[in-house]
Amino acid sequence: MNSKILVTGATGTIGSFVIDMLREKRADFVALVRSKEKARSLNEKGIQTVTGDFSDIVSLDKALDGIDKVFLLSVTSPKTPRLQGNVVDIARNKGIKHIVKVSAMGASLDSKIGIARFHAQTEKHIRESGVPFTFLQPHSFMQNLIYDSGTIREQGEIYAQMGDGKIGMVDARDIAAVAVEVLMHEGHEEKTYLLTGPEAISYYDIADAFTKTLGKKVKYIPVTSVDSRSSMLEAGMPGWLVEDLVEVNREQAAGLASEISDDVEKVTGRKGHTIAEFVNDFIYLFK
Secondary structure (H helix, E strand, C coil): CEEEEEEEECCCCCHHHHHHHHHHHHCCCEEEEEHHHHHHHHHCCCEEECCCCCCCCHHHHHHHHCCEEEEEEECCCCCCCHHHHHHHHHHHHHHHCEEEEEECCCCCCCCHHHHHHHHHHHHHHHHCCCEEEEEEEEEEEHHHHHHHHHHHHCCCCECCCCCCCCCCCCCCHHHHHHHHHHCCCCCCEEEEEEEEECCCCCHHHHHHHHHHHHHHCEEEECCCCCHHHHHHCCCCCCCHHHHHHHHHHHHHHHHCCCCCHHHHHHCCCCCCCCCCHHHCHHHHCCC
């Protein structure tokens, strides 16, 4: 008997890939959305939706009716442990069979990085709930490079605080592929998967990949933590997130995030996408 899956974060970067892959596999799933407008856009694609909000217990309770498994994903903030905790508590009460949570690389209760602490708090909550779980801990997403499309297009430059540090950047499509395999097959319960790309890369490597595919020179311009902080604050990012990202970038620049895992290949049976493959597949966004 097929399990029915509730997909949260269905309209985000990872979630949109998850629902596309589940649909390809003819899985029984429903997408949780926060508004009728988002529901309409998915319904037009033939995707079943339910409207709800992590802060609305009544809507969550209704959304989890008849559900067997939950793909748990939301925007990360200081509110995340409480909001995702609402889902966990209702899942426990309803006897949900499996929660697959997108967490973060380095999740730890004593981390100095807020994002890592928030995810670790939810992981702890899930463990203590007794609901079977799988934690996916991805590295930085290749898709985050899309935010640099403007300067790559217009200036042939990409700016970052990463120095010459190498990082195990992962394609969000590979995160989604792992999630779908875990949701649809047994044997992944009580496991944590570290999701990285197949190679550690620097921003010089990233610039080279764009240069080769675009056919024009793209140059990486290293920036200081001071300049990085200022630009993020000017862009309107909340202070806590800016400080987190500055610290993450500082660690990456120091070479503390170069670890590579083969968990993507172990779960999906294929290697993750390389930076060259990512750039080639999404080059239309950077031309």
